[in-house]
Amino acid sequence: MSLIFDHVSYTYSIGSGYETKALSDVSLKIGEREFIGIIGHTGSGKSTLVQHMNGLLKATEGKIYYNGEDIYDKDYDLKDLRTQVGMVFQYPEHQLFETSVFEDVKFGPRNQGLDEQEVTLRAYEALTKVKFPEDRFDQSPFDLSGGQKRRAAIAGVLAMKPAILILDEPTAGLDPKGRDEILGMISDMHNTVGNTIVLVSHSMEDVAEYVDRIIVMDEGSVLYDGTPSEVFSHYKKLEEIGLAAPEVTYLMHELADRGIPVDVNATTIEEACESIAAYYGRTGI
Amino acid sequence: MMREITIGQYYPAKSVIHSLDPRVKLFGTLMYIIALFIANSVSGFVFMTIVLSGIIIMSKVPFGYMVKGLKAIVVLLVVAGLFNLFLTPGIPVFTFWKFSISMAGIRGAALMVFRMIYLIIGTSIMSLTTTPNQLTDGLEKSMRPLSAIGVPVHEIAMMMSIALRFIPILTEETDKIMKAQMARGADFDSGGIIRKAKALVPLLVPLFVSAFRRANDLALAMEARCYNGGEGRTKMKPLSYETRDGIAYLIILIAFIGIIAVEIFRKKIGFI
Ligand SMILES: Nc1ncnc2c1ncn2[C@@H]1O[C@H](COP(=O)(O)OP(=O)(O)OP(=O)(O)O)[C@@H](O)[C@H]1O
Ligand SMILES: [Mg+2]
Numbered sequence: 370m371s372l373i374f375d376h377v378s379y380t381y382s383i384g385s386g387y388e389t390k391a392l393s394d395v396s397l398k399i400g401e402r403e404f405i406g407i408i409g410h411t412g413s414g415k416s417t418l419v420q421h422m423n424g425l426l427k428a429t430e431g432k433i434y435y436n437g438e439d440i441y442d443k444d445y446d447l448k449d450l451r452t453q454v455g456m457v458f459q460y461p462e463h464q465l466f467e468t469s470v471f472e473d474v475k476f477g478p479r480n481q482g483l484d485e486q487e488v489t490l491r492a493y494e495a496l497t498k499v500k501f502p503e504d505r506f507d508q509s510p511f512d513l514s515g516g517q518k519r520r521a522a523i524a525g526v527l528a529m530k531p532a533i534l535i536l537d538e539p540t541a542g543l544d545p546k547g548r549d550e551i552l553g554m555i556s557d558m559h560n561t562v563g564n565t566i567v568l569v570s571h572s573m574e575d576v577a578e579y580v581d582r583i584i585v586m587d588e589g590s591v592l593y594d595g596t597p598s599e600v601f602s603h604y605k606k607l608e609e610i611g612l613a614a615p616e617v618t619y620l621m622h623e624l625a626d627r628g629i630p631v632d633v634n635a636t637t638i639e640e641a642c643e644s645i646a647a648y649y650g651r652t653g654i
Numbered sequence: 655m656m657r658e659i660t661i662g663q664y665y666p667a668k669s670v671i672h673s674l675d676p677r678v679k680l681f682g683t684l685m686y687i688i689a690l691f692i693a694n695s696v697s698g699f700v701f702m703t704i705v706l707s708g709i710i711i712m713s714k715v716p717f718g719y720m721v722k723g724l725k726a727i728v729v730l731l732v733v734a735g736l737f738n739l740f741l742t743p744g745i746p747v748f749t750f751w752k753f754s755i756s757m758a759g760i761r762g763a764a765l766m767v768f769r770m771i772y773l774i775i776g777t778s779i780m781s782l783t784t785t786p787n788q789l790t791d792g793l794e795k796s797m798r799p800l801s802a803i804g805v806p807v808h809e810i811a812m813m814m815s816i817a818l819r820f821i822p823i824l825t826e827e828t829d830k831i832m833k834a835q836m837a838r839g840a841d842f843d844s845g846g847i848i849r850k851a852k853a854l855v856p857l858l859v860p861l862f863v864s865a866f867r868r869a870n871d872l873a874l875a876m877e878a879r880c881y882n883g884g885e886g887r888t889k890m891k892p893l894s895y896e897t898r899d900g901i902a903y904l905i906i907l908i909a910f911i912g913i914i915a916v917e918i919f920r921k922k923i924g925f926i
Contacts, residue, residue, distance in 0.1 A: 456834075526838065
């Protein structure tokens with residue numbers, strides 16, 4: 370599995386007087402088993418970028434290749450691409466429509482043309498994976514809490530078993546507990562299933578903890594693309610564009626500036642603890 | 655994909671026409687429509703063409719954008735034009751098989767087609783250069799006298815501005831839900847009528863749910879800010895005339911007298 374962006378640009382509403390250039394000259398390569406975080410300020414083009422990944426938006430310039438095939442080719446099957454590149458939109462609960470949660474989750478796999486037994490199995494699997502309470506499977510999706518709706522909607526995409534799963538701010542509007550649960554669940558899934566995951570987020574802390582590659586978007590172009598510690602080493606520049614590195618990065622740099630030789634590349638609290646403890650001659654906490 | 659709809663669409667630009675008071679533009683549009691029906695000859699339409707070109711150039715809206723609205727009525731234009739062409743009685747100038755075309759037919763068809771095209775372009779300039787808010791403000795103020803005879807002018811204007819405000823919101827929402835369902839493999843364009851209608855369910859249900867949610871939110875937000883109708887309500891940007899509006903009224907009147915004069919004069923000397 371590979372997804373390649375070759376000098377992709379996109380402009381909204383061409384010729385209407387409201388033209389906005391949302392992407393300019395983006396080149397990327399996404400490979401097998403990656404866990405990628407896309408970060409950027411509001412309006413930096415994150416959602417626009419990910420909507421190109423399954424062909425919902427057509428680049429105004431440039432090409433996109435999935436497994437080596439040009440997805441803008443005349444006889445390329447975009448419907449098939451969409452079953453391989455699953456996409457959970459911002460506020461996915463707004464797309465629920467069926468009479469029951471279970472039926473709603475079945476919508477995706479059914480569109481894939483699977484037989485009814487397989488569809489049911491997939492829906493059951495997906496709902497369990499997102500830890501949706503089993504006694505509510507038959508409830509109307511409109512009578513659920515915000516967090517439950519979110520889970521149901523995510524399950525609706527998981528049930529299609531995509532090779533790449535894209536989540537656009539899956540934690541927007543959730544409380545810290547709900548956020549940790551959703552992110553934890555996504556991370557677990559990555560570890561067990563091993564599919565590629567693209568996670569769009571505002572928050573560095575969220576992303577730093579789980580992903581192994583970060584793409585920073587700024588005004589429609591890729592500013593940085595690398596491992597979390599590479600990206601966070603530019604913490605001054607990140608601040609300039611309205612983002613912040615995780616607290617840990619600041620702490621470690623502060624300590625280093627004061628002459629304590631800790632690892633400034635630590636990106637999570639655990640790594641920072643290790644490094645500081647190691648300096649004081651202890652291992653672990 | 656839903657953004658092709660051009661009803662009430664505004665084209666942002668800095669032009670004289672954009673900055674005119676909406677009441678002037680409403681009045682101008684009305685006079686323009688009447689003038690189009692007064693114009694009844696080649697000379698009349700030459701005059702209208704000059705007026706319209708002047709307005710188009712002043713509005714700074716790209717011409718291509720203006721004629722977009724015409725696409726929708728091409729079929730209507732062709733059919734109406736053909737009917738006029740063949741079915742107008744008169745001395746035939748051109749005959750084949752059972753059909754004959756008279757001079758009066760050619761004239762009638764040409765006038766009709768031009769009238770419709772000019773009507774659409776002229777009125778779309780109005781909506782392209784006036785924001786929906788300005789438009790309803792202008793309407794509300796011009797119709798104010800009617801409230802004396804019990805017409806709920808303020809309520810009508812409020813409903814209009816809410817409806818207009820919701821068009822872009824709902825198109826955006828439709829676009830979003832459509833994309834979300836397409837990402838789950840929904841297919842909106844293939845199959846027969848029944849399949850297509852069925853495919854709309856995943857789009858329409860969330861759309862209605864969201865429309866009701868938004869209407870509810872809006873009602874709450876209005877109540878929370880003590881909205882209780884138009885009585886004693888003031889405006890953030892009250893409409894007020896400036897010198898250029900006076901000049902515009904004058905130009906509109908002169909142009910209107912101009913078209914009447916052209917038509918009378920042409921008849922007198924028997925010009926086309
Ligand atoms: N449907 C649209 N029509 C016109 N312009 C749009 C549309 N969607 C987004 N834009 C514009 O494109 C730019 C990028 O928007 P995008 O939604 O990709 O940002 P984002 O990074 O996802 O922001 P957020 O974090 O707020 O979700 C913005 O300037 C936005 O105004
Ligand atoms: Mg976004």
